[in-house]
Amino acid sequence: MGHKKAQKAYKWFRYVLLVPALLFALAPVYWMLTISLKSEVDQFATPPPWFVFTPTLDHYYDAFVTRGFGEYLLNSAIVSVSSTICALVIGTLAAYALTRFELPWRLNRHLSLWILSTRMFPAIVTAVPLFLMMRDLRLLNTRASLIIVYTAFNLPFVVWMMRGFFADLPRDLEEAALVDGDSRLGALVRVVLPLVAPGLAATAVFCLIISWNEFLFALVLTQTDAAMTLPVGIAGRVTQYEIKWGVMSAAASVALVPILVFALALQKYLVRGLSLGAVKG
Amino acid sequence: MGIEFRNVSKHFGGASVVDDLSLEIRDGEFVVLLGPSGCGKTTTLRMLAGLETVSSGDIFIEGERVNDVPTQHRDLAMVFQSYALYPHMTIVENIGYPLRVRKFDKAQRVERVNRVAAMLEIESLLERKPRQLSGGERQRVALARAIVREPRAYLMDEPLSNLDARLRVQMRGELKRLQHQLGTTTIYVTHDQAEAMTLASRVAVMRKGRLQQFDTPMNIYNCPANRFVAEFVGSPSMNFIEGEQVTIGIRPEHIQVFSEPRDGAIAASVYVTELMGNETFVFLSVGTNRLIARAPADFRAEVESKVWLQFAEDKMHYFDPKSGESLTQRHKL
Amino acid sequence: MPKSRRFFSARNRREWLLPALFIAPALAVLLFLSIYPLIYSITISLQQETSSGVVWTLGNFTRLFSDNFFLIAMVHTFVYAVAALGCEFLLGLGLALLLNSRMGGRGLLRASLLVPMMLPSVVVGVVWRLMLNPDFGAINGTLRRLGISTEGLTWTASPKLAMLSVIAVDVWQWTPFVFLVLLAGLQAIPEEPYEAALIDGSSRWQTFWHVTLPLLKPSILIVLLLRTMDLLRVFDQIFILTEGGPGFATETISLYIYRTAFRFFDFGYAAAMSFVLLALTNVISVIYIKFLQAKEAV
Numbered sequence: 001m002g003h004k005k006a007q008k009a010y011k012w013f014r015y016v017l018l019v020p021a022l023l024f025a026l027a028p029v030y031w032m033l034t035i036s037l038k039s040e041v042d043q044f045a046t047p048p049p050w051f052v053f054t055p056t057l058d059h060y061y062d063a064f065v066t067r068g069f070g071e072y073l074l075n076s077a078i079v080s081v082s083s084t085i086c087a088l089v090i091g092t093l094a095a096y097a098l099t100r101f102e103l104p105w106r107l108n109r110h111l112s113l114w115i116l117s118t119r120m121f122p123a124i125v126t127a128v129p130l131f132l133m134m135r136d137l138r139l140l141n142t143r144a145s146l147i148i149v150y151t152a153f154n155l156p157f158v159v160w161m162m163r164g165f166f167a168d169l170p171r172d173l174e175e176a177a178l179v180d181g182d183s184r185l186g187a188l189v190r191v192v193l194p195l196v197a198p199g200l201a202a203t204a205v206f207c208l209i210i211s212w213n214e215f216l217f218a219l220v221l222t223q224t225d226a227a228m229t230l231p232v233g234i235a236g237r238v239t240q241y242e243i244k245w246g247v248m249s250a251a252a253s254v255a256l257v258p259i260l261v262f263a264l265a266l267q268k269y270l271v272r273g274l275s276l277g278a279v280k281g
Numbered sequence: 282m283g284i285e286f287r288n289v290s291k292h293f294g295g296a297s298v299v300d301d302l303s304l305e306i307r308d309g310e311f312v313v314l315l316g317p318s319g320c321g322k323t324t325t326l327r328m329l330a331g332l333e334t335v336s337s338g339d340i341f342i343e344g345e346r347v348n349d350v351p352t353q354h355r356d357l358a359m360v361f362q363s364y365a366l367y368p369h370m371t372i373v374e375n376i377g378y379p380l381r382v383r384k385f386d387k388a389q390r391v392e393r394v395n396r397v398a399a400m401l402e403i404e405s406l407l408e409r410k411p412r413q414l415s416g417g418e419r420q421r422v423a424l425a426r427a428i429v430r431e432p433r434a435y436l437m438d439e440p441l442s443n444l445d446a447r448l449r450v451q452m453r454g455e456l457k458r459l460q461h462q463l464g465t466t467t468i469y470v471t472h473d474q475a476e477a478m479t480l481a482s483r484v485a486v487m488r489k490g491r492l493q494q495f496d497t498p499m500n501i502y503n504c505p506a507n508r509f510v511a512e513f514v515g516s517p518s519m520n521f522i523e524g525e526q527v528t529i530g531i532r533p534e535h536i537q538v539f540s541e542p543r544d545g546a547i548a549a550s551v552y553v554t555e556l557m558g559n560e561t562f563v564f565l566s567v568g569t570n571r572l573i574a575r576a577p578a579d580f581r582a583e584v585e586s587k588v589w590l591q592f593a594e595d596k597m598h599y600f601d602p603k604s605g606e607s608l609t610q611r612h613k614l
Numbered sequence: 615m616p617k618s619r620r621f622f623s624a625r626n627r628r629e630w631l632l633p634a635l636f637i638a639p640a641l642a643v644l645l646f647l648s649i650y651p652l653i654y655s656i657t658i659s660l661q662q663e664t665s666s667g668v669v670w671t672l673g674n675f676t677r678l679f680s681d682n683f684f685l686i687a688m689v690h691t692f693v694y695a696v697a698a699l700g701c702e703f704l705l706g707l708g709l710a711l712l713l714n715s716r717m718g719g720r721g722l723l724r725a726s727l728l729v730p731m732m733l734p735s736v737v738v739g740v741v742w743r744l745m746l747n748p749d750f751g752a753i754n755g756t757l758r759r760l761g762i763s764t765e766g767l768t769w770t771a772s773p774k775l776a777m778l779s780v781i782a783v784d785v786w787q788w789t790p791f792v793f794l795v796l797l798a799g800l801q802a803i804p805e806e807p808y809e810a811a812l813i814d815g816s817s818r819w820q821t822f823w824h825v826t827l828p829l830l831k832p833s834i835l836i837v838l839l840l841r842t843m844d845l846l847r848v849f850d851q852i853f854i855l856t857e858g859g860p861g862f863a864t865e866t867i868s869l870y871i872y873r874t875a876f877r878f879f880d881f882g883y884a885a886a887m888s889f890v891l892l893a894l895t896n897v898i899s900v901i902y903i904k905f906l907q908a909k910e911a912v
Contacts, residue, residue, distance in 0.1 A: 014712055021709065022726050025790060029729055031752050032741045043750060050752075094640035101633035111637070118648040120899055122847030124868045125888040128875045129651035129658070152647035155640055172365035175332050178352040179359040179436075180379035180426070184632060190378075194369045213734035215850040220876065231736040235854055245744065252737040263732040264725055 029256070036060070036249035043245060059246035060254075068225060069251045072233035075222075076255075079143055079229060080211035083150035087207055090151070091158025092200065096188065098159070099166040100174070112163065119156040123216045131220050141224045149217050154207040161206070165199030166192070205262045212258060230255045283308045283466060284329065284434060289338035291324055291490075298324050300490040302338070306483075311460050311467045313477040316487035317513070322470045325487070326436050329468065331355050342433060358427035359436040362443065364419045366411040372422055373407045379430045397429045400459075417448050424459070434466040441476065453479055474514045478502070486510050508605035511598060517562065519598070520572040527608065530598035536574035538563055539589040540582065546589035551582045565590070659885035674886035684887065686862060687870040693777065694866060695845035698784040702841060705785070706792025707834075711822075714800045727790035739854025742783045746770055746855075770856045776863045780852050784845070792837050799833025800826070832906065839902040846895055867891055 035043055037055040064070040094115075098108050130149060131140075139145040169192065177187035193200070218229045228236070234251050237244070284306040291299040299321040306312050314322035327333040329340060331352035340347050347355055358379070366375050373394055374381075380390045398404045401421045411419055420440060427435055441449045441456075457480055460467050471477060477484045478498045486493040486501065486509075494506040505511035511519050511530050520536070522529040539546060552564040552571065561580045565572045565588070574590065582588055599608040662673050678684050713723075730738070745752050746769040754764040766772065769779045807829065811821045827834075849868040852858065858865035858873070865873075867887070875884035 017709075017712060018723060022723065024786070025727050025730050028741045028745050028752075028786070029733070032737075032744055035744055090639045090643060093636040097633040097636035101636075103633065111641075115640070115644065118644055120843055120895065121648070122868060122888075122891050122895060124847065124849065124871045125655070125892050126648060126651045128871070128881060128884050128888060129654040130647070131875070132658070132881060133651065133654065149647065152643050155643055159640060170363065170365075172361050172363050173367060175330075175352075176359065176361060176365035176367075176426075177378070177382075178332070179330055179355075179357060180382055181353050181356075181430075182378075182382040183353055186382065190382075191367055209732060213732075215735055215853075216872075219853075220872075231734050234736045234740060248740050249744065252734075252740040255734050256732075256737050259732045259734065260729065263728045 032249050033253055035245055036253045038246070040246060059250040063247045063250040064254070067247060069230070069233055071225060072228050072230045073254065075143060075227055076212055076229040079146045079150060080208050082147045083154060083211050084204055084207040086147070086151040087154035087158045088200065088204055091155050092162050095159045095162035096166055096192070099163050100171070115156045115159050127216055127220045130217070134221055141222050141227050143227045145221050146218060146227065146229070149221065150211045150214065153214070153217070154210060157210070158203055158207065161203045162196070162199065165196045169195055202266055205266050209259055209262055283310065283343070284468070285341040286325070287339045287341065289325070289328065289340060290336050291321070291328060291333065292336045298490050299328070302492050304485055304492065304495060306466060306468065309464050309466055311469065311480060311482045313481035313484045314468065314470045314487060315472070315474060315477040315484050317472055319489070320487040321490040322487050323438055326438055326468060326470050330357055330359055330436055356433045357436055358430055358432040360423045360427050360438065360440045362439045364423040366419055366422055368411050371408055371410055372403070375411065375422060376425045376429050379426065393429050397425045401425050416444055417452070420444065420452065428463060432465070434468060437467065437469040439471050442471070442473070456480065475516065478514065486513065504607070504609070505598065506607055508600045511600070517573045522570050523602065525602070528600040528602045530600060531592050532596065533562070533573045533575045535593040535596040536572065537591045538574050538576045538580065539591065541589065543589050543591060546591045549588050549590050551584055551586050551588055553584055554582055655885040655888060658882050659889060661882055674883045677883060678886065678890065683862065683865070683870060687865050687867045690777070690864065691846060691866040694781060694848065695842060697781045698845055699838070699841055701781070701785045702789045702792045703838065705789045707796055709793045710796040710800055714797060724794065727793065730787045731791045733787070735850030736854050738783065738787055739851050743770065743855060746779055771860055773860050773863045776856050776860060780855055780864050783851055783855060784848070787851070788841065792841065795837045796830065796833055799830050803829045835902060835906045839899060839906070842898060842902070843895060846898070847891070
């Protein structure tokens with residue numbers, strides 16, 4: 001009987017541990033959200049009010065209408081979506097070929113590892129030469145430069161994830177399609193793609209998140225309002241002399257909304273994706 | 282015409298999976314490739330389908346060399362061991378897929394699919410998805426997909442092995458009837474010798490990539506070409522008595538067991554008896570040899586008791602102890 | 615019997631066309647945007663501008679040894695990586711072990727814990743600059759309410775506390791990741807070894823050490839590998855939180871390279887440093903992978 005009691009106590013202990021963990025994870029974000037909604041007076045009040053204050057949308061208006069964050073938002077959206085689509089198309093085709101075709105000289109394995117290794121580079125290593133290359137191509141401060149770079153950035157990830165999904169698919173089905181008379185391309189479109197659609201969607205969302213959040217390349221390649229993405233816009237204002245915290249928070253709050261939506265939708269695949277498929281959460 | 286394998290071999294790395302196989306299959310035949318796992322029978326089937334490349338040798342379908350013809354143009358139909366039904370399509374779409382891919386129009390597709398569904402008694406399942414079907418139902422759908430096209434030949438890769446025993450026996454009979462009705466050449470792979478014996482017009486027994494014997498089931502049973510074939514076909518399998526000059530083989534049904542001594546009978550001791558209901562299996566020891574005999578249902582004997590055996594002389598087989606080749610001269614049926 | 619695991623074996627030259635076509639675009643993109651930049655980078659790292667034009671020299675590399683800032687930045691990076699990794703690992707493992715069971719609200723837990731690591735790094739920076747603001751930030755506010763003096767606790771503005779602050783922020787952001795991966799790894803371990811250990815009379819600690827840890831090794835190594843790679847190249851959060859300051863207190867190697875390239879426009883030197891960083895991360899990842907493969911062989 002003592003054992004059962006200990007078990008129960010243990011269970012309660014676990015719940016007790018859970019609450020601070022949750023709070024710890026979420027409280028800072030909540031704090032920022034409140035700053036974005038507080039008037040300036042409330043922001044600087046001591047002690048700072050956590051829950052009781054009159055909310056205002058002034059900062060949001062200020063950020064997105066007056067100070068041009070709306071444009072940064074648009075840039076982020078365009079760049080993220082475009083690069084994701086490119087990376088998906090190019091990467092999925094490559095992943096399919098690497099999984100299903102046997103190449104000579106053990107190329108399958110070498111190519112896959114090589115593709116993965118490009119993901120391991122510290123960003124700064126390629127950021128410096130890419131800056132110079134884009135400068136030479138007169139592509140600095142354009143959305144195009146970011147789209148190109150983000151596509152390359154996301155490509156290894158897409159290939160790695162989709163390889164896993166293709167490998168999980170029994171090859172019987174494609175063979176049956178061939179025997180039934182379909183061409184390889186037809187089998188890919190009619191049989192394979194519908195079955196990896198969930199994996200494709202998950203990978204797409206991952207790419208969107210990665211592109212949306214990306215900072216270093218955007219910082220290096222875009223310095224003018226024309227192409228600046230949201231993260232760069234936020235950072236730029238933070239390092240200025242006068243920091244308008246309300247505006248900052250408003251912009252940051254908007255920046256994290258799509259991420260949260262996507263992350264919640266994606267939960268199942270998240271662990272698998274972040275650990276590069278090593279662990280199936 | 283039909284299908285011909287001419288000196289076909291398949292290597293993977295250093296290993297030879299199919300070794301110099303030559304077979305001629307006549308139009309309309311039901312040929313079974315029989316052998317233990319790893320003997321190369323599935324690889325042979327897949328080479329015919331075009332799903333594996335041929336390392337050396339040629340494959341002909343109706344006189345045309347097909348080694349370089351891609352799978353989708355060979356006009357064959359295949360039933361996979363796992364059925365390989367498209368999980369995201371309904372049964373109708375599954376069966377209709379080969380027609381859709383060949384650009385049949387909707388009306389034709391509907392008509393053919395319905396006809397085939399009626400033949401296999403699966404009309405009620407047409408709107409469902411594969412995951413909603415039982416094993417037996419899925420198997421019929423796989424069959425339906427194969428016959429809806431009227432191809433040159435059917436290829437079947439152990440289609441019954443995933444079914445439970447009773448269903449398997451039932452489907453065996455239905456398959457045989459179906460093939461008889463349709464009259465299309467069929468090549469069927471299995472490791473189950475009972476399936477081979479009941480379904481085939483001719484059986485090709487394979488072992489370690491090599492063809493052992495290609496003949497009618499009765500001839501394979503009565504005149505096995507070597508010890509392997511003799512032992513593989515028939516259940517319970519043939520008894521062997523090893524000797525210096527020759528190995529003697531005798532099937533359980535050709536040994537008569539007597540409780541009393543007889544002229545010319547061999548003494549033996551009973552190891553154990555198994556009452557099967559319709560007959561009795563008697564496990565015997567003769568010296569260092571172990572034999573199995575089939576006795577009438579009412580035969581009884583105590584463990585360790587003495588019995589007397591008589592072998593049917595005209596049913597005895599003789600094999601070379603080293604090579605396993607048959608030394609028996611026998612009149613073939 | 616070795617069976618062909620692939621679907622298509624190339625029959626003749628015509629059969630190679632399709633896979634080649636499928637892979638070519640990806641290879642092209644990576645070649646131009648990952649490989650070529652590296653080559654470009656090597657080239658400029660080996661060049662220096664002199665009065666008589668551009669010369670090939672190892673000057674950029676030899677300069678590394680005498681550059682105190684570089685060495686300090688390396689030290690900072692290592693301290694940051696080791697401290698953050700240690701905390702994240704211990705906390706993550708502890709939490710995973712404690713919460714490894716069927717509990718209600720698991721979905722909610724996972725969703726909430728995702729938040730920190732999914733945030734854009736700049737947002738993390740903004741969030742914590744707000745939290746750590748000495749005057750109106752929540753941290754000091756709470757401390758004051760508890761009666762603790764916050765004199766001198768200027769966090770990101772304090773030379774003594776800045777490194778601690780940025781490490782703490784990283785721990786906040788990434789412990790959930792370690793937790794989730796290790797939890798998934800724990801839950802993949804079947805019941806049988808535990809049952810066998812129980813029957814064999816093993817204590818809790820012994821079970822943990824001899825059963826749980828070895829079976830968890832692959833997950834541990836993966837998470838350590840990924841975090842180490844990320845920590846060594848850290849840039850975003852520190853840029854927002856402290857910009858490497860105050861002074862040089864939190865300057866890590868990526869920040870120093872950035873500054874060299876984009877404030878001082880010394881691209882050659884920046885390239886040289888990049889290669890040292892790249893070589894470093896490669897060596898470390900190879901070591902990890904060797905460990906990982908050795909374990910899998912067992």
